[in-house]
Amino acid sequence: MAASPAELKRNSVAQAIADLAELLGDRLTTSQAVRDQHGNDLTWNPGQSPDAVAFVESTEEVAKLVTICSQYRVPVIPYGTGTSLEGHISAPHGGVCVDVSRMNQIIAVNELDLDCVVQPGVTRKALNEYLRDTGLFFPIDPGADASIGGMTATRASGTNAVRYGTMRENVLSLTVVMPNGEIVRTARRARKSAAGYDLTRLMVGSEGTLGVITEVSLRLYGIPEAISAGVCAFPSVEAACEAVIITIQSGIPVARMELVDEHQIRMSNAYSKLSLAEAPTLFLEFHGTTEGVAEQSRLFGEIAESYGGGSFDWATRTEDRNKLWQARHDAFWAAKTAMPGKESVATDVCVPISRLAECVEETRKDMEDHNLSGPIVGHVGDGNFHVVLFCDMEKQDEVDAAKAFLDRLVMRALAMDGTCTGEHGIGSGKRKFLQAEHGAGVQVMRSIKQAIDPENIMNPGKILPS
Amino acid sequence: MAASPAELKRNSVAQAIADLAELLGDRLTTSQAVRDQHGNDLTWNPGQSPDAVAFVESTEEVAKLVTICSQYRVPVIPYGTGTSLEGHISAPHGGVCVDVSRMNQIIAVNELDLDCVVQPGVTRKALNEYLRDTGLFFPIDPGADASIGGMTATRASGTNAVRYGTMRENVLSLTVVMPNGEIVRTARRARKSAAGYDLTRLMVGSEGTLGVITEVSLRLYGIPEAISAGVCAFPSVEAACEAVIITIQSGIPVARMELVDEHQIRMSNAYSKLSLAEAPTLFLEFHGTTEGVAEQSRLFGEIAESYGGGSFDWATRTEDRNKLWQARHDAFWAAKTAMPGKESVATDVCVPISRLAECVEETRKDMEDHNLSGPIVGHVGDGNFHVVLFCDMEKQDEVDAAKAFLDRLVMRALAMDGTCTGEHGIGSGKRKFLQAEHGAGVQVMRSIKQAIDPENIMNPGKILPS
Numbered sequence: 013m014a015a016s017p018a019e020l021k022r023n024s025v026a027q028a029i030a031d032l033a034e035l036l037g038d039r040l041t042t043s044q045a046v047r048d049q050h051g052n053d054l055t056w057n058p059g060q061s062p063d064a065v066a067f068v069e070s071t072e073e074v075a076k077l078v079t080i081c082s083q084y085r086v087p088v089i090p091y092g093t094g095t096s097l098e099g100h101i102s103a104p105h106g107g108v109c110v111d112v113s114r115m116n117q118i119i120a121v122n123e124l125d126l127d128c129v130v131q132p133g134v135t136r137k138a139l140n141e142y143l144r145d146t147g148l149f150f151p152i153d154p155g156a157d158a159s160i161g162g163m164t165a166t167r168a169s170g171t172n173a174v175r176y177g178t179m180r181e182n183v184l185s186l187t188v189v190m191p192n193g194e195i196v197r198t199a200r201r202a203r204k205s206a207a208g209y210d211l212t213r214l215m216v217g218s219e220g221t222l223g224v225i226t227e228v229s230l231r232l233y234g235i236p237e238a239i240s241a242g243v244c245a246f247p248s249v250e251a252a253c254e255a256v257i258i259t260i261q262s263g264i265p266v267a268r269m270e271l272v273d274e275h276q277i278r279m280s281n282a283y284s285k286l287s288l289a290e291a292p293t294l295f296l297e298f299h300g301t302t303e304g305v306a307e308q309s310r311l312f313g314e315i316a317e318s319y320g321g322g323s324f325d326w327a328t329r330t331e332d333r334n335k336l337w338q339a340r341h342d343a344f345w346a347a348k349t350a351m352p353g354k355e356s357v358a359t360d361v362c363v364p365i366s367r368l369a370e371c372v373e374e375t376r377k378d379m380e381d382h383n384l385s386g387p388i389v390g391h392v393g394d395g396n397f398h399v400v401l402f403c404d405m406e407k408q409d410e411v412d413a414a415k416a417f418l419d420r421l422v423m424r425a426l427a428m429d430g431t432c433t434g435e436h437g438i439g440s441g442k443r444k445f446l447q448a449e450h451g452a453g454v455q456v457m458r459s460i461k462q463a464i465d466p467e468n469i470m471n472p473g474k475i476l477p478s
Numbered sequence: 479m480a481a482s483p484a485e486l487k488r489n490s491v492a493q494a495i496a497d498l499a500e501l502l503g504d505r506l507t508t509s510q511a512v513r514d515q516h517g518n519d520l521t522w523n524p525g526q527s528p529d530a531v532a533f534v535e536s537t538e539e540v541a542k543l544v545t546i547c548s549q550y551r552v553p554v555i556p557y558g559t560g561t562s563l564e565g566h567i568s569a570p571h572g573g574v575c576v577d578v579s580r581m582n583q584i585i586a587v588n589e590l591d592l593d594c595v596v597q598p599g600v601t602r603k604a605l606n607e608y609l610r611d612t613g614l615f616f617p618i619d620p621g622a623d624a625s626i627g628g629m630t631a632t633r634a635s636g637t638n639a640v641r642y643g644t645m646r647e648n649v650l651s652l653t654v655v656m657p658n659g660e661i662v663r664t665a666r667r668a669r670k671s672a673a674g675y676d677l678t679r680l681m682v683g684s685e686g687t688l689g690v691i692t693e694v695s696l697r698l699y700g701i702p703e704a705i706s707a708g709v710c711a712f713p714s715v716e717a718a719c720e721a722v723i724i725t726i727q728s729g730i731p732v733a734r735m736e737l738v739d740e741h742q743i744r745m746s747n748a749y750s751k752l753s754l755a756e757a758p759t760l761f762l763e764f765h766g767t768t769e770g771v772a773e774q775s776r777l778f779g780e781i782a783e784s785y786g787g788g789s790f791d792w793a794t795r796t797e798d799r800n801k802l803w804q805a806r807h808d809a810f811w812a813a814k815t816a817m818p819g820k821e822s823v824a825t826d827v828c829v830p831i832s833r834l835a836e837c838v839e840e841t842r843k844d845m846e847d848h849n850l851s852g853p854i855v856g857h858v859g860d861g862n863f864h865v866v867l868f869c870d871m872e873k874q875d876e877v878d879a880a881k882a883f884l885d886r887l888v889m890r891a892l893a894m895d896g897t898c899t900g901e902h903g904i905g906s907g908k909r910k911f912l913q914a915e916h917g918a919g920v921q922v923m924r925s926i927k928q929a930i931d932p933e934n935i936m937n938p939g940k941i942l943p944s
Binding site (some may be wrong): 091122124125126127148166167168173177178180181183188190194195196197198199200201202203204205206207208209210211213214216217218222231234236237257260262263265299300301303304307311321356362364365366378394396425426429430431432433434435436437438442445446449450451452453454455456459460461462463464475476 | 562573588589590591592613632633635636639643644646647656661662663664665666667668669670671673675676677679680682683684688699700702708723726727728729731751765766767769773777784793794828829830831832860861862891892896897898899900901902903904908909912915916917918920921922923925926927928929930931941942
């Protein structure tokens with residue numbers, strides 16, 4: 013009797029694993045615990061485990077691995093730190109998880125060029141630790157201590173994006189193992205180029221669906237001579253957003269500008285032992301020369317005042333700044349502590365900044381109307397905000413209400429010419445929104461995917477709707 | 479007797495033209511003079527004329543035009559102002575030139591969001607003229623008064639790129655008519671997005687080979703409160719480059735930083751009636767608050783001094799600044815006047831900034847060794863520089879020497895991890911260098927082209943080597 017398709021699939025996975033074991037020795041594992049850990053993230057997105065996990069150590073090794081998987085048509089799922097938020101690392105069709113965490117070498121720091129070349133498993137904190145003595149830093153800060161490879165793959169951004177851009181602006185070049193096992197370097201180390209299609213930007217944000225990133229060249233920046241930070245409470249979200257718009261229009265090169273709503277302030281006061289006024293609040297940071305940050309802070313203070321902002325207290329001492337930003341970074345844990353026994357559902361959308369206040373206010377009203385609660389925090393200079401819902405996963409009605417809310421949130425952002433995700437990515441969680449956002453563009457994406465990965469072995473089931 | 483392939487081709491072009499004439503009336507022309515003007519640019523790249531020129535007026539009209547051309551497999555060559563420099567507008571396989579100059583409407587200016595939406599035929603000067611009263615401006619300045627569509631298609635940059643980025647960083651979204659006639663909007667108006675493949679960046683720099691750009695959303699910036707500009711002479715190109723590197727590392731947000739070599743200074747002194755010292759010179763501009771630009775100028779002056787730079791005179795009065803920058807912008811004409819009766823050959827390469835001095839010095843020595851002369855000017859903050867050769871096209875030995883020099887220039891830049899073009903693009907003139915620069919990446923580009931434009935109707939003979 014002929015083998016069934018499922019049997020054939022199992023056979024090819026088994027054969028791929030046998031070949032990979034020969035290549036990698038005990039750096040290939042099929043241990044259930046390791047597989048489960050690699051297929052599941054911290055979110056509510058249901059995770060599925062891969063058939064094996066490979067701890068790779070070089071570009072050449074990844075090329076051999078992909079060639080083997082391609083031969084047997086076995087899925088390849090790249091994995092950095094597992095901190096992505098939309099089910100990117102799940103293995104719905106099985107396959108081999110490529111864990112790059114041991115590819116954690118900083119290959120070069122070119123101080124004169126303000127750039128560096130790193131392996132994809134280097135985390136952003138490790139990179140900045142390494143850079144400290146050079147006077148340089150890498151600004152992109154998505155919150156988690158994510159890997160540079162993962163941040164590239166998801167087009168990460170975070171609090172500093174308003175000043176320094178996202179991974180889109182800060183990746184200079186990539187080395188990528190393509191689905192056919194070819195090694196491609198997407199660009200030279202020059203700051204700019206007009207030579208051919210922008211393969212770098214095609215790979216940034218492709219979420220492992222077009223290849224495995226094995227080397228990343230990044231822009232670096234001089235650590236500013238002076239940094240000042242501060243908080244400023246406003247009578248409403250709208251007033252805070254208006255102050256933000258005027259600040260940006262004035263050309264004040266603010267480095268960070270975070271909106272934290274009064275619900276989050278209440279929880280952060282309790283968790284981080286602060287005594288901030290329970291009002292929509294902007295957390296700000298200015299980078300520059302000593303004179304420059306003093307001027308920026310003063311100018312912002314004047315703008316804030318004209319929109320009813322409270323007195324703008326600013327801190328230039330490192331420990332004062334750190335305390336402030338620690339509270340912002342702990343926002344998630346503050347909320348989680350306030351909602352014991354619930355799963356968190358973190359999501360993000362991004363709209364033109366002129367629509368931000370309206371989008372946030374409508375979203376809060378929607379939450380009230382549907383008896384949902386959770387804080388809103390936002391990278392307000394980019395029009396990007398997060399809602400964190402807390403949900404008892406055992407209660408189907410709570411889960412259903414959260415899902416319906418997320419659908420409405422995305423449709424609200426799209427109706428305002430925004431995007432279904434500013435920085436978390438599509439993964440498996442937001443695939444259903446891609447068509448609504450991109451229309452005919454989805455077919456273009458599909459044809460690119462088909463051209464580059466005809467067998468669909470690279471992280472199948474992500475980004476593109478089936 | 480059956481028709482020959484050439485006859486069949488002529489027939490299909492004739493049929494396409496007949497259908498297009500029905501669509502466009504007298505906005506389709508086959509006049510030889512108009513065709514020749516649209517197939518030839520100002521460079522030494524040999525131009526070929528299209529079979530017809532269509533003066534389109536809307537996205538929908540372009541979609542119908544492309545559908546007709548696709549049906550008959552007739553090439554489509556997009557055309558803005560014809561100011562590109564590598565033979566982008568030539569029609570080596572005939573076809574229909576799509577002139578977008580009548581699509582010159584500014585569709586929207588969103589002052590609160592610091593963005594605008596324009597048709598592709600709007601020129602950068604027309605846009606800035608329109609924006610003046612809003613207090614906003616669009617910074618990208620490739621020299622020529624190019625169309626926004628053309629600047630997008632060639633990934634243009636220019637003098638302001640060191641501060642504001644290139645078209646890559648400043649295009650938010652595009653409407654594109656794809657080779658199958660589908661209309662695709664590549665992104666929403668949100669500042670950032672992590673939703674799917676970056677179709678915007680794929681189209682930026684694709685030189686009309688993947689579709690016709692019919693609408694462009696751009697980032698805008700507040701006109702700075704204060705601008706100061708100045709010139710500073712250095713004892714050597716190396717000293718000037720070192721001052722540039724330290725300036726950038728110090729985080730001084732310089733807006734323009736142009737290197738002009740002593741040969742160009744000599745010609746500019748004569749042409750623009752200036753009395754600058756005949757030495758490698760930096761032209762600089764600072765944008766910011768009044769206090770900010772004063773501080774930036776002072777800090778730069780200190781750095782320049784430590785590298786032997788002459789006294790840094792800076793001008794904040796608009797007329798003084800304009801005189802200075804006019805001389806920089808007139809550099810080409812100054813050189814052309816000094817070399818009567820010769821054709822100009824303008825080229826560009828871009829290297830990591832740490833290699834810039836070396837690359838410029840080696841290039842000058844190469845020119846001396848081969849009895850070539852011409853100025854070097856550069857967007858030195860990006861590592862990008864231009865060489866303008868002047869060549870008597872009647873003298874084959876001069877032409878051959880210039881061609882051999884260009885080959886060596888590109889190979890020198892590539893050997894320094896640079897690119898064969900920082901901003902002019904590949905067009906037809908630099909196709910032969912794509913393989914040397916991108917290696918296996920060329921096959922990825924080719925597969926994307928094949929997937930999106932399987933009949934190869936979009937600007938054939940550009941970017942990809944045959």
